[in-house]
Structures are given as structure tokens and as C-alpha cells.
Amino acid sequence: MSDSYTKTTTTSLGSRLGSSLIGVIVGIVLFIAAFPLIFWNEGRAIKRTKTLNEGQQVCVTVDSAQVSPENEGKLIHTSGTVKTGETLSDAMFGQTVSNALSFSRTVMMYQWQEHEKSETKKKTGGSTETKTTYTYTKEWVDHPVSSSSFEKEEGHENPTEWPVEGETWQVGNASLGAFALSAEQIERAGKEEPFKPFVTNNMPLPQGLDASYVRTAEGFYRGADPQSVNPGSPKIGDIKVAFAVTPVCAISMAGAQTGSSIAPYQTKFGTILLQYNGTMTKEDIFAAAHRDNTILTWLLRVAALLMFFIGLKLIVGPLNVLADILPFFGNIMDFVTGTATFLIALILTLITVAIAWLTVRPVIGIALIVIAVILIVLAKKKKKETKQPQEQAQ
DSSP, rough: OOOEEEEEEEEOOEEEEEHHHHHHHHHHHHHHHHHHHHHHHHEEEEHHHHHHHHHHOEEEEOOTTTTOOTTTTTTEEEEEEEEEOOOEEEETTEEEEEEEEEEEEEEEEEEEEEEEEEEEEEEEOOOOOOEEEEEEEEEEESSOOGGGGGGOOOOOOSSSSOSSSEEEESOOOEEEETTOOOHHHHHHSSSOOOOOOOOOTOOOOOOOOOOTEEEEESSSOOOTTSSSTTTTTTOOOOEOOOOOOOEEEEEEEEEEETTTTEEEESSSEEOOEEEEOOOOEEEEEEHHHHHHHHHHHHHHHHHHHHHHHHHHHTTHHHHHHTTTHHHHHHHHHHHHHHHHHHHHHHHHHHHHHHHHHHOOOOOOOHHHHHHHHHHHHHHHHHHHHHHHHHHHHO
């Protein structure tokens, strides 16, 4: 079931110009900030590559079943199955698991959700008319949704109380063979999966649990109206409780052997402490680390490109707003400035990355500069081709 409500607002040319002038300041900040981000990212990527290369050369593979004193302080690689003797319990709902690294309870409530969709049309004179449609749907959500912030709260009120919270339990002690794992290493190990408690129709509820709860195949269900509980037909305020578990698993690690633990290993350029799920060779674990470094590097490069692009778009924003006095001309201006700012942002990104690489990887740096020059030449050629028909027409 869903319903909707539409609201129409008009923004004057003056208001749009005022907002665009504020946008210019934000755009300048984004534009300037993109330069140090690129230089920092390229320096980080290079240092990380050198760190991993140095580490792979000195790293030794050891058996996780025993701690050898001769490897103290060395960079070691090992793998095996994580083990723990602890059990984890949710006392409230009477659930206990063993051979697990973590156990969690997820609580979801059936609530109203507001979804917003806007459509803006330009008007002659530079103003805009925006139609915003608010759609309300009933959904299972794992956090309280405040209906007081809805555009139309009437008829979409959500409960203000959350009867039971979600919670996660993690073992305090676990080991990879003879090596003790830290809390952070335990948290990173394994993959969470659904846990379905064993239930029968006549199994009593845990002692002290609210009688309004009923058992389900996934866990427990609590109706907002205790006299009318039907998991197949939920009502606003109904709650369902489910569980998840992270079973013990095989992991692979690379780090400094420090006593009976594995800690960060210091190289000339940085530190190494690698951990991945599954059984991996030394070559595999360092290849995975190089891959992660490459992914992060490209994500930050794209982030810098977007900062250049968005920054430039905001800087030329007032021109676009003024052009909207005639909507058709404004649409053309939007396309032209959008294309131009993206091309400029791309060129600036390539040149800045190239400059950052010139001192350490001259060949790559020069190649990036060549690509940037080609883009500039193509942009000028395209501009010239566009002007020629216009001049002939005149």
C-alpha cells in the first residue's frame, strides 16, 4: 500500500542567482581541494606499492600451528582456520551459538517511509517551477523513522518507541593456530550469514520474554496489537527479530611476528598488516594487497575528477542561471558548460596526476601529459569545426 502528495514551489531568478553565488564559493573550495587530493593520493599509492614490494621480498611463510622464536620481529605469512572455545548467547531470546566469531540480533519495524522525487521546469524570465512528489510506503526498516519530519505526517504516523534494540556479540579470544588474534582481527575475519534458530510449534518462549512475541522460521515476531498478530499481514509498529552468525573460517595473514601475535610490520616506506578470508599463498595475499591499492587509487582519482567537475560547474553557475531567462538558450548553455567543464576537469586531472608521477615514474607521467595534450587539441579542433558552419551561414 502506498499513497502520494505533490507540492509545487516557485523559485525566482533573484533567489537562484543568490544560491548560485554561494555555489561559486563552494565550487572554488572544491576546485582548489582537488589538487592536494591528487598529489596526496599519488604519493600514497607509490609508497604503498614500494611498501608491498619490499615486504614481499623479505616475507617468510610459516606454519600457524606453532610460534618459532627465530621469526620474532620478522614479516611472516601464515594461514589456517580460526578457532575459539567461547560460545555466544542472546539471553533475551534464548539463542546460543558455538564455533562462531560473532553473533548478532537484528530488529526491524514495519514503518512508513517517505520517498521524494522532484521535477523542475524552467520558466521564461529565469524562474523555475518545481513539482515534488512525496510517496509514502510501508516497509521493514532496521532503525526508527521519525514521521514528524514527513512533508505530510497525517495518516503516516510511526511509533516513537523502539521496544528492543539490535545487538552484536563477538568472542573475546580467538586464534589462528598458535597466534592470538586481536579484537580488530577477529572482527575482520569471516563473513556473516543468516542464523535460523531451531524452533517447534510448541516450544515455549524464553523466560521473561514479552508474551506478545511469537516464534517464526527466521526468529521472533511481535505485533503492535498483541490480540491480532499475523506475520503474513504486518501492521505499522510490528517488529520482527532475526539473527546472523559469523562462523569460524580460514584466513590468511601477513605481518610482524610479535610474541604470539601478528602486528604491523614496519618497512622503509610504510607498514604491512594484511588479512584476507580463505587460504592464500604469500604471492596471492600480496597480489590482493596490490589490487586493493590500485582500486583505492582509482577511486580517489575519480573523486578528484568529480571535485574538479562539480567545482567548475558551480563556478559558472551564475552564467547558466542568467542564460535561463530564455529557457531554450539556458538549456544550450547548460550543455555547453557541462561538456566544457567535464573536459577541463579531465585534462586537469590527467596533468596533475602526470606531474605527481614525473619524479618517480617519468614514462607514465609523460604519457599522461601526451594524452592531456591530445584532448586539448581535439577540443580546439571540435570548437573550430563548430564555428565554421556558423561563419558560412553569416
